[in-house]
Structures are given as structure tokens and as C-alpha cells.
Amino acid sequence: xIHEEYCPMAQTDHTSSVQRIIDALKNKxxxxxxxxxxxxxNPPIEQMAVMKVEKYGSRLPLVEIFFxx
Amino acid sequence: xxxxxxxxxxxxxxxTMLLTQSWVWGAEPPLKIGIVQxxxxxxxxxxxxxxxxxxxxxxxGTKGKNEVMGRKxxxxxxxxxxxxxxxxxxxxxxxxxxKVDMVVGTTSSAAALAxxxxxxxxxxxxxxxxxxxxxxxxxAWNRYIFRTGRNSxxxxxxxxxxxxxxxxxxxxxxxxxxxxxxxxxxxKEAAEKLGPR
Numbered sequence: 001x002i003h004e005e006y007c008p009m010a011q012t013d014h015t016s017s018v019q020r021i022i023d024a025l026k027n028k029x030x031x032x033x034x035x036x037x038x039x040x041x042n043p044p045i046e047q048m049a050v051m052k053v054e055k056y057g058s059r060l061p062l063v064e065i066f067f068x069x
Numbered sequence: 070x071x072x073x074x075x076x077x078x079x080x081x082x083x084x085t086m087l088l089t090q091s092w093v094w095g096a097e098p099p100l101k102i103g104i105v106q107x108x109x110x111x112x113x114x115x116x117x118x119x120x121x122x123x124x125x126x127x128x129x130g131t132k133g134k135n136e137v138m139g140r141k142x143x144x145x146x147x148x149x150x151x152x153x154x155x156x157x158x159x160x161x162x163x164x165x166x167x168k169v170d171m172v173v174g175t176t177s178s179a180a181a182l183a184x185x186x187x188x189x190x191x192x193x194x195x196x197x198x199x200x201x202x203x204x205x206x207x208x209a210w211n212r213y214i215f216r217t218g219r220n221s222x223x224x225x226x227x228x229x230x231x232x233x234x235x236x237x238x239x240x241x242x243x244x245x246x247x248x249x250x251x252x253x254x255x256x257k258e259a260a261e262k263l264g265p266r
Contacts, residue, residue: 001257002238006245009111014242021240028238035228037221037243037252040111044242058240059232 002028007044014044018051025056032058099141103163105174105184107151112176119199120146123173149175153183160184164191171196178202178247188213202251221248222255229259237264 003024005017025032034053036045104123106116127135127142135142145167149156156175163169164187171194175181181200188195189211197205197216201224206216233239239260243249 001241001253001260003240004253004257005240005242006249006253007242008245017242021242024240025238031232031237033232033237033239035239035241035253035256037241037249037256039115039244039248042111 012042014047015051018044018047018053021048021058022051022053022056025058032056034058097140099143100137101143101145101167101169103160103167103169103172103174104144104146105149105156105159105163105172105180106146107176107180108148110151112151115199116148116176119176123198145169149177149180151175151177151180153177153180156180157183157187160187160195161191164188164193169193173198175200178205178251181205182209182247185209185211185214200248202247203255204247204251221252222259225252225255226259229256229263233260233263235264 003021005020007014007017011017021034025034034048036043038044104120106119107113108116108120124144131137131142145163147159147163149159156177160172160174163172172184172188173196175184175197176199178200179202181197182202182205184195185205192213194213194215197214197218199218201219201221203221204210206214206220239257241253241256243253
């Protein structure tokens with residue numbers, strides 16, 4: 001595991017967190033995965049899509065993600 | 070010897086029957102269960118699901134009668150707002166003032182961790198549901214703590230098996246509290262055994 005990113009519970013804008021993930025992975029050659037451990041509201045998935053994490057060859061295995069209805 | 074043994078059994082059976090009868094007459098107080106969940110805050114959907122499921126389970130388990138051996142089951146439901154200090158205060162109130170027989174809760178792992186020592190102090194059962202941090206039944210565990218759900222480690226191992234192999238690069242993003250930290254730690258351990266960097 002090359003990077004661990006912990007977001008404060010009060011954080012609403014995940015841009016800089018996602019940017020650090022991209023920076024850690026972008027120059028690596030090979031299969032890349034981002035593991036998301038998240039419970040409840042405001043998960044970073046949307047921000048990851050906006051910032052095109054997949055462009056850097058990353059895929060997402062999800063352990064716990066929940067979108068309230 | 071055999072006679073003595075039989076006498077013991079007869080006394081036991083009689084005693085049990087007497088006890089059962091007094092319950093049938095309704096002399097026994099209700100069985101009180103305290104429920105602590107984060108009904109307000111970011112995890113409210115989990116909390117609501119837990120309470121709905123718990124009530125359905127009671128209905129199913131008691132065939133709709135909501136009683137065990139003649140004792141009615143009474144729920145005392147509290148909202149900890151996913152805050153550890155409030156969760157700790159509520160479980161103390163439930164054991165000390167409401168005199169509940171056991172407590173079920175809570176939603177947030179951080180709040181659940183704050184509740185564990187209170188169960189030990191009162192020597193009463195705390196059934197943790199649905200908080201998943203490994204430490205709840207690991208480093209912070211005591212003999213009054215039980216958990217019905219899965220834990221972070223189980224989540225992590227299954228995910229690691231799916232993707233981790235030599236040459237794979239992994240990153241993690243998580244919430245900065247017990248749930249997120251335990252989740253990543255468990256995943257890292259499970260994944261690195263399988264060879265990625």
C-alpha cells in the first residue's frame with residue numbers, strides 16, 4: 001500500500017485528499033486500486049469521478065460505502 | 070448416590086416450575102433492553118435500519134407476543150448523535166437509572182468504543198451492533214462485549230483477496246476515526262501478505 005489518506009469527519013470538500021491519491025498513483029506502472037472505507041454521508045466517490053481517477057488507471061474496490069436515500 | 074441425584078433433579082424441576090408459574094401470573098417485571106444508536110448525524114440511515122430490524126427480530130423470535138417466559142420485553146431507545154461522550158453518558162444512564170438488563174448499540178465505532186468500559190463497570194452485557202471496528206472485539210474488548218455483525222478485518226480480507234497480488238499498487242481513502250483507521254489497517258495487513266506494494 002503506497003498511500004493512506006484520512007479525511008476529517010467534518011471535511012465536505014475532498015478535492016485535496018483525492019489529489020494526494022492521484023499524485024501517489026499516477027507515475028506507477030501496473031494495476032492500481034483505491035480502497036474506500038466510508039460510512040454514511042458525503043463519500044469521496046463523486047469527487048474521484050469528477051477528478052477522473054480512472055484516467056490514471058485506478059480502480060475502486062469498495063469495502064463499505066453507503067448512500068443515504 | 071442415584072437417589073440423591075434424582076432428588077436434586079426433582080427439586081430443580083419444582084423450583085423451575087414455581088418460577089415459571091409466577092411469570093405466567095405476570096408478577097415478573099418486564100425485560101428491559103436499552104438501545105443506543107446514532108439516530109441523528111451522518112449515520113442516521115444505519116441507526117434507523119438497526120432499530121427496524123431489531124423490532125422485526127423481536128416480533129419474529131417471540132411469534133408476535135413480544136415476551137419471553139411470560140416477561141414482556143421493553144425497549145428504551147436513545148440517540149447518541151454519533152458522539153462518544155453522549156454514548157458513554159447514555160449507556161451509564163440506561164444501566165444505572167433505567168435498570169436495563171442489557172444494551173444494544175451503537176452505530177459509530179468511536180461511540181461504541183467509549184461504551185465498552187461502562188459495560189465492564191456495571192457487569193452487564195453490551196451487544197455491539199452495527200459498529201465494525203476490529204478494536205471493539207480486539208484490543209478494547211472485555212468479557213461483557215458481544216457483536217452480532219461483521220468486523221473491518223473480515224471486510225478487508227475479502228477485498229484484499231479480490232485484488233491484491235505482486236505488482237499491484239494500492240491506495241486507501243478513509244474517514245479519520247476508528248472505523249476508517251481500523252478498516253485501512255486491516256486491509257493493509259491482508260493485502261500486503263498477498264504481495265502488492
